[in-house]
Amino acid sequence: MDGRVVKGTSFTNLRDAGDPVEQAAFYYREGADELVFLDIGATPEARDTMVNVVEKVARQVFVPLCVGGGLRNINDMRRMLQAGADKVSVNTAAVQNPGLLREGAAIFGRQCMVLAIDARRSGDNNATGWEVYTHGGRKPTGINALEWIKEAVDMGAGEILLTSWDADGHRSGYDNELNRAVSELVAVPVIASGGAGTLEHLYQALSLGRADAVLAASIFHYREYSIRQAKEYLAAKGIPVRLQ
Amino acid sequence: MVSIYRIAASNDGERTSLPPLFLTAMNRKSKTIAVINYGAGNLGSVANALAKLGYMPLITSSVPEVLNAHAVFLPGVGAGGDTMQSLEASGMTAAVLKLVELQRPLFTICVGLQVLLSSTEEDGEHKCLGIIPGKVRKLPQGLKIPHMGWNQVRQTINHPVFNGIPDNTYFYFVHSYYANPSDSSSVAGVTEYGIEFCSMLIKGNLFATQFHPEKSGEAGLKMYSNFLKYALS
Numbered sequence: 149m150d151g152r153v154v155k156g157t158s159f160t161n162l163r164d165a166g167d168p169v170e171q172a173a174f175y176y177r178e179g180a181d182e183l184v185f186l187d188i189g190a191t192p193e194a195r196d197t198m199v200n201v202v203e204k205v206a207r208q209v210f211v212p213l214c215v216g217g218g219l220r221n222i223n224d225m226r227r228m229l230q231a232g233a234d235k236v237s238v239n240t241a242a243v244q245n246p247g248l249l250r251e252g253a254a255i256f257g258r259q260c261m262v263l264a265i266d267a268r269r270s271g272d273n274n275a276t277g278w279e280v281y282t283h284g285g286r287k288p289t290g291i292n293a294l295e296w297i298k299e300a301v302d303m304g305a306g307e308i309l310l311t312s313w314d315a316d317g318h319r320s321g322y323d324n325e326l327n328r329a330v331s332e333l334v335a336v337p338v339i340a341s342g343g344a345g346t347l348e349h350l351y352q353a354l355s356l357g358r359a360d361a362v363l364a365a366s367i368f369h370y371r372e373y374s375i376r377q378a379k380e381y382l383a384a385k386g387i388p389v390r391l392q
Numbered sequence: 393m394v395s396i397y398r399i400a401a402s403n404d405g406e407r408t409s410l411p412p413l414f415l416t417a418m419n420r421k422s423k424t425i426a427v428i429n430y431g432a433g434n435l436g437s438v439a440n441a442l443a444k445l446g447y448m449p450l451i452t453s454s455v456p457e458v459l460n461a462h463a464v465f466l467p468g469v470g471a472g473g474d475t476m477q478s479l480e481a482s483g484m485t486a487a488v489l490k491l492v493e494l495q496r497p498l499f500t501i502c503v504g505l506q507v508l509l510s511s512t513e514e515d516g517e518h519k520c521l522g523i524i525p526g527k528v529r530k531l532p533q534g535l536k537i538p539h540m541g542w543n544q545v546r547q548t549i550n551h552p553v554f555n556g557i558p559d560n561t562y563f564y565f566v567h568s569y570y571a572n573p574s575d576s577s578s579v580a581g582v583t584e585y586g587i588e589f590c591s592m593l594i595k596g597n598l599f600a601t602q603f604h605p606e607k608s609g610e611a612g613l614k615m616y617s618n619f620l621k622y623a624l625s
Contacts, residue, residue: 176609181542207440212564212607232436234607257469259538259566306538337540360536390542390562392610 169204175368176209178375179392184214184309184363186237186264195224199231206232216264216309217284225252229260237262237309240282243289243296246303253304258336263305267293267326268313278326281313293326294333301334308334309363311341319345319366327357339363347373347381354387423624426461429453430475430482434606438467438501441606445617455487463497463623467606468504472512472528472569475503476520485521492523497597497623499616505593505600506571514569524593526573535586538568545581545591545603553580553599553618561611563603565591570602597623 172183183205185198195218202215215228216237225236236256242248242263252261266285267278278293297308310330312323322343331338340359344350344367353359367373379389425442427435427449435451442449442465449465450457458464466488468475479485491498506512507520512528520528531537542562547554570589573579581592583602593600599619605612 179609206437208444210441210444210607210609210613230436232440234434234437259469259540307540335536336538337536360541 168201169208172205172209172213175375176211179379179390180211180375181390182212182214182361183209184216184237185233186217194218195227199227202228202231202233214262214309216262221248222251222255225256225260229256235260235262235307237264239264239266240284242300242305243280243282243291246299249300249303249305253306258304258306261305262307262309263297263300264309264311265293265297265300266311266313266316267323269323269326278329285311285313285316294329297330298333301336306336308336308338309341310338310359312343315343316341318343321345321349322353322357322359322362324352324357327353327359331358331360337361347378350378351382351385351387354382355385423462424457424460425449425463425465425620426458427451427465427467428458428484428487430478430484434469434604435465435467437604437606438465441613441616442620445613445620447620453482455483458484458487459490459494459496461496463620464491464499466498466500466504468500468502468507469566472503472506472514472520473516473518475507476512476518479507488521489523492598495597497619498599499619500598500600501606502567502602502604505602506569508593508598508600509571509573512569523598524571524573524578524595525575526571528569529572530569531567531589532586538566539585540566542608543583543585543591543603545583547581548576549580549594551580551594552622553594553615555618556614557611557618563591563601563605563608563612565603567602 175183205213212234214235214237215233219225219236219238220241228236238248249261266281268281270277270279280289280291280293280296281287282289308330312326315323320343322340327340337360339361340353340357341363344364350362353362368375379391382389383391425447427439429435429451439449439451452458500508506528508523509520509526509528510522511520512518513530531539543565544560545563547559573590578593578595579590580594582588583591591602605615
């Protein structure tokens with residue numbers, strides 16, 4: 149059986165996260181299955197900093213690295229991949245130019261192309277739906293999230309990093325209706341993100357939400373739980389995970 | 393674009409990292425590890441893993457340099473047909489065949505394993521190197537494809553390359569196609585994903601993994617380290 153993944157962390161703000169290279173090495177040693185760097189920042193200086201971080205991390209972390217946030221074009225992606233990222237994630241740039249996914253998949257392979265999406269529940273509860281928000285969750289687009297995800301996968305996205313706008317930051321569990329709807333919709337892996345406050349939440353996203361992987365930031369970042377604890381908890385619940 | 397690293401491992405397995413000029417004079421005593429650069433693949437990750445182990449691989453697109461190396465890595469990411477084209481265009485098809493003929497230690501990864509077979513059905517039928525008889529087929533429908541994530545490798549033979557790596561250890565996979573050798577004589581490991589497929593091959597001094605040891609944490613590093621100890625001894 150496929151080992152499900154407990155993803156390391158997202159670095160939502162590099163300035164506050166301490167030394168990202170040290171953090172990454174720490175999570176690697178703790179047994180993270182993958183590391184995701186998000187919200188790099190949109191300025192050229194921020195991107196240069198990130199390239200440097202990725203290069204350093206790739207020399208000491210031997211699990212997959214995904215980098216995203218602020219990548220606008222093929223050149224931005226190429227720089228990150230050459231620096232040592234295994235995958236790049238795009239969000240706003242892909243909404244503005246869906247061709248970017250097709251182009252990226254053709255050049256780098258679809259396994260490199262992660263669609264990151266912030267999905268917010270629509271007001272009308274009868275029509276169970278979610279709307280795509282861009283620009284770090286600040287800007288509504290009027291686009292139906294499920295339709296967009298389907299299109300993005302057709303274009304070349306090889307993985308979905310799915311963040312619930314509603315659940316993110318509340319630490320009261322993932323939006324598992326959303327996770328399940330997306331996981332059943334597409335045939336590529338779905339990473340659940342946003343809302344983890346307890347280890348049970350991770351379990352729920354993988355069971356109820358049928359996600360292929362879970363991403364958590366704050367519960368690991370503030371050392372409430374170690375990655376090892378999370379994995380042992382999931383293993384005891386019957387979820388296949390990699391224990392070192 | 394690619395930085396060139398120079399050598400490192402000495403005969404007795406002691407690791408040294410010396411500046412390039414000095415090493416030129418040392419070549420006869422030390423051993424060269426080449427990572428083939430054929431314009432594709434994640435060679436940086438493989439080189440990083442080897443550097444972490446204390447070796448300094450030579451990343452090269454030169455056929456003579458590859459043929460002169462004591463151990464060679466062929467990285468891979470992407471489609472089988474494209475990879476064959478890139479190998480052909482860079483002259484590496486003949487080089488890889490020659491390495492096998494010479495029984496030179498060779499480690500090929502992911503699509504680098506797939507190209508060893510007779511042919512692949514990825515993007516239409518493409519002829520491959522034919523070193524291992526058999527075909528490369530698409531993973532069955534029903535599970536998520538690509539098969540992307542950690543999965544277990546059941547060791548089907550005993551070999552020093554598995555030293556210190558327990559049976560059924562998790563390794564990192566990213567692929568949509570799998571190798572289906574026509575006989576099991578070179579199969580060294582298998583993995584289950586919808587079906588049971590060959591995830592590792594060993595034939596003499598030729599080693600190949602469908603998974604990415606360079607992205608498989610400490611177990612992957614251990615496998616590279618075992619291979620190099622075996623290859624350079």
